[in-house]
Amino acid sequence: MSDFLIDEELLAAIDMGSNSFHLAIARVDHGEVKKVASMSEKVQLAAGLDENKNLTEAAQQRGLACLARFVGRLGSVQPNRLRIVATNALRQAKNGHEFIQKAAEILPKPIEIIAGREEARLIYLGVSHTLANSGRRLVIDIGGGSTELIIGEEFEPIHTESLQMGCVAYSKAFFPNGEISQKDFDKAVVAARKELSGIANTYREAGWDTVVGSSGTIKACRQMTINMGWSDDKENLTREGLDKLKEKLLKFKHVSEVDFDGLKDDRRWVLPAGLAILYAIFEVFEIDKLVYSDGALREGVMYDLLGRFQHEDVRDRSVQALMGRYGADLKQARRVDDVAQQLFSNVAEQFNFNTEDSDLLRRAAYLHEIGLAISHGGYHRHGAYLLQHSDIPGFSQIDQIHLSHLVGHHRRKLRTDDKVDVIRAGSRKLMNLCLILRLAICLNHSRSDAMLPAIELNALDAQQWQLSVSGDAKQWPLLVADLHDEQIQFKHWDIDLNIQSEQFIS
Incomplete structure (x- = not known):
């Protein structure tokens, strides 16, 4: 890139x-x-x-x-x-x-x-880049399967949540046949209030200056109130306007009958559910008015992508935060990364690696020891679990799975079954990155800034790797022993690791 x-x-x-x-x-x-x-x-x-x-x-x-x-x-x-x-x-x-x-x-x-909280972060990024007003915001985005609520200031989210309620999901649950009744609407509102109860106190304590809505449901509700003269003089969606919208909706008996000025045909089928969710949000957070923003998830995705090109990659901030949270050794991480990147560059052309692969390897090098915060025994597995199951801003689910494999296989035994899982998750590229990280960590077992021997990695073919170590290998007896162990482990993944040195040829 x-x-x-x-x-x-x-x-x-x-x-x-x-x-x-x-x-x-x-x-x-x-x-x-x-x-x-x-x-x-x-x-x-x-x-x-x-x-x-x-x-x-x-x-x-x-x-x-x-x-x-x-x-x-x-x-x-x-x-x-x-x-x-x-x-x-x-x-x-x-x-x-x-x-x-x-x-x-x-x-x-x-x-x-992407995970729910990552979706929320990107929505906030998209909204914040389309609004001129400052101060603290509560951003609401009602989607088809989930609803995201975010509190933030300027371009930084403070609280991000993704709740399991959406206009399509609630339509199936509470209006399955398209019939509309006060009873079904109230049930949907109660269900939404229950979902909101888990975050209500935290969000109220954080507070906000303005409430902003985005995406289809809120856009449609706002437009209908504008068309019927129920919005305020700045065309904001108000609590009073929402009440009138609800009253008119409940006069219809079926979604096929719903007729509002400005409502698109494909939106009427999810309107009762979407309106019930929005109504519950207004009630729980005691909202008087809501400003609409055209910014949403897709705009946030593009701004996040732009940040990656401009060295403002949120993923690197997330890596730093994880290292700080789990007390990872920064000096050791840098040692491992330096060697990993050297080995990576040796074989990048042979393995068709790209910049994204280099970034993945670098982040894994910095995070490979975070599991030590839980326990030394099996810490590679603890680190892998944390990376797969945590909410990590900037990373997709597959990103986290790839990181998890790299960290989870950086030490101890390699099994044939593991190789199958790794290739299924990220092809042979991911497998090769796992092995490169293992070598980099092996070469830094001393955790010392003492000069390492000059090394060079070469892939003779897909199954034949050669690691050249300059000088007399007898100067590094522990390193020789560690490399012997790695030869055995590499065999489990069908890789022959040959080590070339003046005194050590295998």
Whole structure:
């Protein structure tokens, strides 16, 4: 990845939401993301989750057809300037991997399934870049499968939450046949209030100056109140306007009858559920008015991508935070990273490595000892668990799985089954990165700044590696012993590690 993007270069983001899929294409203009094209389709992926949480074939085909249309608009966007993120529906789908494999045949980049709090962080980033007002904000985004609530100031989120309530999911749960009644609406409101109860006190204590809403449900509700003269003089969505909207909605008996000025046909089917969730939020947080923002997840994804090009990568801040939280040894991490990057550069061309692979290896080098904060015994496994299951800003689920494999296999025995798992998770590239990290750590077992022998790694072929160590190997007897052990472990993953030295040839 280049170090920066010049003005006029394009960025793009695909947001695979539970209700709608969105494509946004933008150009960089003096460090700002200016949207130049967009597409949106109601795919309703969440509606395609059956009783066993599997995506139906019909839902998958709707999603794949939409993605194929989006790809037709991406001809002028380079793949490294595109991000594709998926949210709650694919987080929930037990067979989501099947859909992702099919989509991989269409898309120029892999899909990133992002965690709920990461979705919330990106939503806040998108909203904060589209608002001029300052102060502390409560940002609300009601999606198809989840609702994100964030408190933040300027461009930094303070609290991020993703709750299991969305307009598609609640439509299936409380309005399954499209019938509308006061009783069903109240049930949906109560369910939403229960979801909100877990964060209500924390959020009220943090406080906010303004409330901001984004995405489809809030956009539709605000527009309807504007059209009917129920908004304030600045066209904000007010509590009074929301009450009137609810009263009018409950006069209809079925969603097919719902008729509001400005309401799109495809939105009426999820309006009762979306309105119930928004109504509960207004009640729980005692909101009087809400400002609407056009910024949302896809804008946040592009600003986050822009930050990566400009050396403002939130993933590196997250790595630093994890090291601080778990008391990792920074000096040792740097030693390991220096050697890992040297070995990486030796074989980068042979293994077709790229900058993203280098970044992954670097972050794993810095995080490989965080499990020591839990226990020395099996600390590599503790570190792997933390990396896979923590909410880590900036990282997708697959990013965290890759980091988890690198950290989890950096020491102790390698099993054949582990190799299969690693290749399944990230191909032979990830396997090779695991082995490079092991060598870098092995070469730094002394935890000393004393000069190491000059080393060079060469891959003779996929199964034959050669590590050249300059000088007399007898000067480093412990290193020789460690490398002998690594030869045995590499064999378990079908790699012959040959070590070349003046006194040590194997």
